[in-house]
Amino acid sequence: MMVNSTLRWLVWTLVLTACDNVTETSDVAYDPRFENDVLDIYRPPPASTPRPAVLVIHGGGWTEGIYRSSLSNQAEQLAQAGYVTFNVEYRLTPNGGQYPHAVQDSYCALAYARAHASELDIDPARIAGLGYSAGGHLVSMLGVDLDAEVQPDCDVAGGAPVAPLAAVVTGAGPEDMAALPQASAVTMFLGGSVSDFPERYHAASPLSHVAAGDPPYLFVSGDDDWFVNFDAQDAPMQAALAAVGTPTHVLRVPGGGHIFNRGVDGADWELPLTSIDTPEAQAAMIDFLDHTIGPPP
Numbered sequence: 179m180m181v182n183s184t185l186r187w188l189v190w191t192l193v194l195t196a197c198d199n200v201t202e203t204s205d206v207a208y209d210p211r212f213e214n215d216v217l218d219i220y221r222p223p224p225a226s227t228p229r230p231a232v233l234v235i236h237g238g239g240w241t242e243g244i245y246r247s248s249l250s251n252q253a254e255q256l257a258q259a260g261y262v263t264f265n266v267e268y269r270l271t272p273n274g275g276q277y278p279h280a281v282q283d284s285y286c287a288l289a290y291a292r293a294h295a296s297e298l299d300i301d302p303a304r305i306a307g308l309g310y311s312a313g314g315h316l317v318s319m320l321g322v323d324l325d326a327e328v329q330p331d332c333d334v335a336g337g338a339p340v341a342p343l344a345a346v347v348t349g350a351g352p353e354d355m356a357a358l359p360q361a362s363a364v365t366m367f368l369g370g371s372v373s374d375f376p377e378r379y380h381a382a383s384p385l386s387h388v389a390a391g392d393p394p395y396l397f398v399s400g401d402d403d404w405f406v407n408f409d410a411q412d413a414p415m416q417a418a419l420a421a422v423g424t425p426t427h428v429l430r431v432p433g434g435g436h437i438f439n440r441g442v443d444g445a446d447w448e449l450p451l452t453s454i455d456t457p458e459a460q461a462a463m464i465d466f467l468d469h470t471i472g473p474p475p
Contacts, residue, residue, distance in 0.1 A: 199223055200257040208266075208290035209332045212274065215283055217290070218246065218265040220257035221298065225475040228295070230304035231262040232467070233288055233320070233343070237311025237350075239363030240280050242270045249310070252454070256308075259464060260474025262300045264291050268316070271366045277382050278328045280367070284316045285330035285340045293334050304471040306345035308463065310454050311406065312363070314351020315384065318415070321346035321395060322387035342393060345470035347463050349398040349454040350406040353415035355379045361405070388418040394425040396466040400453040401430050429462045 201221045209215035222229065234253045238244025246267045253265040268283035269275035275283075288305065295302035307317030319328070320343045330340055356372045356379045358364045365371055372379045380386045397412040406412075416426045431453040453459055467473075 200254060202254070208334065209283065209286045211332075212269055212283070214267050214269050214274070215286065216267050217287055218250070218253065219298065220253050220263040220265070222257050222260050222262065222474070224299055225260075227475045228299055228301040228304075229260060229262050229474050230306070230467070230471040231264065231291060231295075231298075231300040232256050233284075233291060233305060233307045233317065234263055234265045235268070235284060235287075235307065235309035235313035235316045236266075237309065237313045238270070239361075240271050240275055240312045240315075240367040241363055242273065249313070252308070255460075261467070262298055271363075275367070277368050277378065280312075281316060281319050281324075281328050281382070282330045282332070284320055285324075285328075286332035286334055288320055288343065289330060289332065289334045289340045292340075304344055306347065306467055306471045307343045308347040308349075308454075309351060310349040310452055311351065312367075314348035314406075315353070316351075317343065317346050318348045318351050318353060318384040318395075319382075319387075321393050322384055323389060323392075324387055328381065345394050345396075345467065347396045347398065347454075347466060348412075349452065349459070350400065351384075351411070352406055353383060353411045354385045355383045357410045358406075385415050385418055388415070388422060388424075390422040390424075392419060392422065392424045394427070394466070394470045395419055396427045396429065396463065398429045398431065398454050398459050398462070401432060427462075427466060429459060431456050431459060 203219045205216045206219055207216050234249050236246050236249045246265045253263040256263045266287045268280045291305055292302040307320050309317035352358055355364055359372050368375055368378050368382055399412050419426050
């Protein structure tokens with residue numbers, strides 16, 4: 179079944195070089211209280227029925243230095259493939275992004291997308307999330323029902339809890355924060371070590387919130403990823419989801435690292451920069467979206 183989706187992805191990739199039928203609206207404030215809480219909206223031409231949508235969330239260790247521009251190509255390509263796409267910025271450490279704020283911001287962005295579904299011509303029940311690294315963690319958090327501590331404090335949802343995403347694509351996203359005790363990005367994000375804040379590490383881990391009814395997940399991981407190790411992160415999350423009946427899918431990218439991928443000769447490191455940028459990942463993600471939130475009209 180992936181063949182058709184792969185061909186569709188290749189066709190849309192070729193279309194990118196031939197024309198630009200996507201409308202981009204930049205710097206849309208989804209939570210006006212915070213300067214960084216903005217997103218870019220990529221919209222395909224109007225369709226006869228509401229389109230599915232994808233929330234795209236960038237990585238960078240939840241830390242200032244890498245921003246949503248790092249996934250702008252992904253966002254535009256998804257829009258070229260027919261999805262309305264939201265490329266999300268959120269508060270970053272050390273200036274306001276410490277847990278739970280980045281998680282709350284991500285939920286507020288999802289609430290904004292649903293609240294504006296009619297004017298943006300999207301189906302609010304068909305919104306997926308795609309993120310890489312720290313962004314993979316954030317979309318994974320958006321896939322599980324969270325307790326009151328992590329629910330968003332913005333008023334875009336009218337005070338009601340924000341329902342999880344309809345599908346999740348997490349690329350090298352941390353799922354168990356306690357399994358990264360020496361990572362400075364994690365200790366900065368969580369405000370200290372796991373021995374200092376064990377309950378916070380537990381609450382900030384998607385693995386801790388798995389329950390029946392969670393949406394389907396696609397895990398994209400490089401087998402040379404030294405930071406977010408598949409066996410320590412993705413595999414336990416996949417097993418927990420499968421145990422409650424949630425469909426899961428895994429793509430292991432040969433030679434894929436966390437930042438750079440190993441070259442075909444096995445010695446050199448080369449572009450693309452992340453595992454989700456590889457052709458096999460692009461095809462797998464489109465196939466997954468087609469079979470979970472449904473193909474665009």
